[in-house]
Amino acid sequence: MDLTLNIWRQPDAVTHGALHTYQLAGISEDMSFLEMLDVLNEQLNAAGEDPVAFDSDCREGICGTCSLMINGQAHGPEVTTTCQLHMRSFKDGDTITVEPWRADAFPVLKDLVTDRSAFDRIIQSGGYISANTGSAPEANSVPAPRDKAMRAFNVATCIGCGACVAACPNGSASLFMGAKITHLGELPQGQPERYTRVVDMVAQHDAEGFGGCTNIGECTAACPKEIPLDVISQLNKDLRTAMKQGR
Amino acid sequence: MATPTLVKGARSTRSTIALKLAMAVSGLIFIGYVLAHMYGNLKAFSGEEAFNEYAHHIREIGEPILPHAGALWIFRVVLLLALVVHVASAVALWRRASKARTQKYAVKKNIRSSLSSRTMRWGGLTLLLFIVWHLLHFTIVKVDVSTGDTGSDNPYRLLVDSFDVWWMTVIYLVAMLALAMHLHHGMFSAIQTLGFTNTAKSRARAREAGWILAVVVAGGFSLVPIFTLFGVIS
Ligand code: HEM
Numbered sequence: 168m169d170l171t172l173n174i175w176r177q178p179d180a181v182t183h184g185a186l187h188t189y190q191l192a193g194i195s196e197d198m199s200f201l202e203m204l205d206v207l208n209e210q211l212n213a214a215g216e217d218p219v220a221f222d223s224d225c226r227e228g229i230c231g232t233c234s235l236m237i238n239g240q241a242h243g244p245e246v247t248t249t250c251q252l253h254m255r256s257f258k259d260g261d262t263i264t265v266e267p268w269r270a271d272a273f274p275v276l277k278d279l280v281t282d283r284s285a286f287d288r289i290i291q292s293g294g295y296i297s298a299n300t301g302s303a304p305e306a307n308s309v310p311a312p313r314d315k316a317m318r319a320f321n322v323a324t325c326i327g328c329g330a331c332v333a334a335c336p337n338g339s340a341s342l343f344m345g346a347k348i349t350h351l352g353e354l355p356q357g358q359p360e361r362y363t364r365v366v367d368m369v370a371q372h373d374a375e376g377f378g379g380c381t382n383i384g385e386c387t388a389a390c391p392k393e394i395p396l397d398v399i400s401q402l403n404k405d406l407r408t409a410m411k412q413g414r
Numbered sequence: 415m416a417t418p419t420l421v422k423g424a425r426s427t428r429s430t431i432a433l434k435l436a437m438a439v440s441g442l443i444f445i446g447y448v449l450a451h452m453y454g455n456l457k458a459f460s461g462e463e464a465f466n467e468y469a470h471h472i473r474e475i476g477e478p479i480l481p482h483a484g485a486l487w488i489f490r491v492v493l494l495l496a497l498v499v500h501v502a503s504a505v506a507l508w509r510r511a512s513k514a515r516t517q518k519y520a521v522k523k524n525i526r527s528s529l530s531s532r533t534m535r536w537g538g539l540t541l542l543l544f545i546v547w548h549l550l551h552f553t554i555v556k557v558d559v560s561t562g563d564t565g566s567d568n569p570y571r572l573l574v575d576s577f578d579v580w581w582m583t584v585i586y587l588v589a590m591l592a593l594a595m596h597l598h599h600g601m602f603s604a605i606q607t608l609g610f611t612n613t614a615k616s617r618a619r620a621r622e623a624g625w626i627l628a629v630v631v632a633g634g635f636s637l638v639p640i641f642t643l644f645g646v647i648s
């Protein structure tokens with residue numbers, strides 16, 4: 168298939184960027200979206216131009232590194248990661264606009280690459296449990312009720328890609344935070360730090376410059392792991408409980 | 415802007431979620447009020463005497479323990495405080511949100527959000543304008559647009575003379591559309607902000623509550639102007 172690509176080009180973090188248009192011919196519908204960009208980059212290399220910088224690592228939908236806004240949708244038109252998106256989701260002759268995640272908390276480093284270390288700092292501020300080191304404890308010594316364990320496992324699938332922030336009109340990271348709060352808060356191991364965790368993570372979130380949530384729900388529509396909106400309710404509830412405890 | 419450092423001395427009360435909770439609680443106070451107000455307006459269907467008697471009665475609630483119109487003033491103060499809290503939090507969160515994405519997308523699609531959820535801010539501002547206009551019209555100046563008189567002491571006549579004028583009815587119906595939209599998302603949003611939608615089922619319930627509230631409140635309020643314009647209430 169033949170495509171017209173509008174791609175955000177920005178040489179570095181401080182220089183202004185702009186959309187550039189490229190023509191690509193003979194793309195196979197079995198290619199992944201990133202392979203399509205690889206083809207473009209070979210073409211640019213051959214012409215002596217700077218290739219388009221974009222992030223990817225595992226290319227199998229589990230690391231959360233790939234991050235592209237494709238035609239106004241985070242990770243494109245399917246419920247999956249950019250690396251697992253295939254060109255069969257597009258038609259011959261399509262124009263595809265590719266932009267980086269837009270959030271001031273995720274500054275653009277170059278072209279389509281953003282700095283998402285704000286998420287690392289949110290995790291660092293509270294997204295952990297304390298455990299004694301030494302030999303691993305017996306796996307079944309801390310029983311977890313089945314429904315709670317299921318909910319924890321379901322939301323633990325969050326890969327920290329940032330699509331929720333990219334899709335949110337407020338630039339809020341509430342779905343990401345809610346996933347972590349719910350994941351750790353449903354398990355016995357997460358209880359000791361539960362209410363300091365939520366206060367610390369939300370404070371870090373706010374300091375990073377993410378917006379406040381207005382329960383619009385674009386985040387969950389964009390999430391490749393289908394993290395449900397109820398984690399945001401859980402986040403709010405845990406924060407309200409922390410407030411009651413005077414934290 | 416992203417910050418390279420970790421926050422120290424975090425407080426729950428200084429968070430964006432605390433602002434949201436303030437909005438939810440003040441919003442729920444408004445909801446209680448609009449429900450009562452809507453019910454009261456429907457007295458217009460019982461005729462001039464019943465309606466004016468009701469308007470008069472509001473001023474006597476709590477007497478003789480409270481002074482004349484004492485309860486009414488308590489309600490007014492509570493509502494005014496709620497309005498200040500609601501609007502101040504809305505403005506603070508609006509400013510945050512615009513700073514959170516200073517570079518806009520060239521192309522951005524909305525996939526699952528409702529129109530009402532995306533218009534909360536401008537819709538809320540419309541409601542604020544309407545509230546000012548509405549208070550001037552019926553409470554402070556009491557202007558009768560068909561005669562030009564002000565300071566009417568007959569609430570029923572003021573109502574009928576107002577909604578006999580088609581453009582007055584239109585203004586109120588547009589405001590009720592704005593209110594319906596604000597309540598459709600606001601009710602759901604408040605329940606979620608308070609943390610009561612921790613399952614898919616409770617979330618669906620909260621969305622239904624938004625629909626029902628929007629239809630009941632905006633529908634109920636709209637009946638009186640419409641039936642007045644068509645001469646049923648006269
Ligand atoms: C009759 C008057 C009003 C009622 C019944 C009402 C009710 C509500 C409720 C229940 C919420 C949900 C709170 C939450 O999300 O947790 C809300 C949100 C909001 N309200 Fe109001 N409100 C009213 C007037 C206003 C006014 C005058 C403004 C003016 C700026 C406003 C702006 C907003 C905004 C920006 C939101 C947040 C949007 C969101 O959560 O998605 N509201 N309102």
Ligand code: SF4
Pocket residue numbers: 324325326327328329330331332342343346386389390391392393394
């Ligand atoms: S919640 Fe979903 S969209 Fe957000 S970071 Fe996790 S996996 Fe990505």
Ligand code: FES
Pocket residue numbers: 222223224225226227228229230231232233248249250251
């Ligand atoms: S590259 Fe790892 S999820 Fe896409």
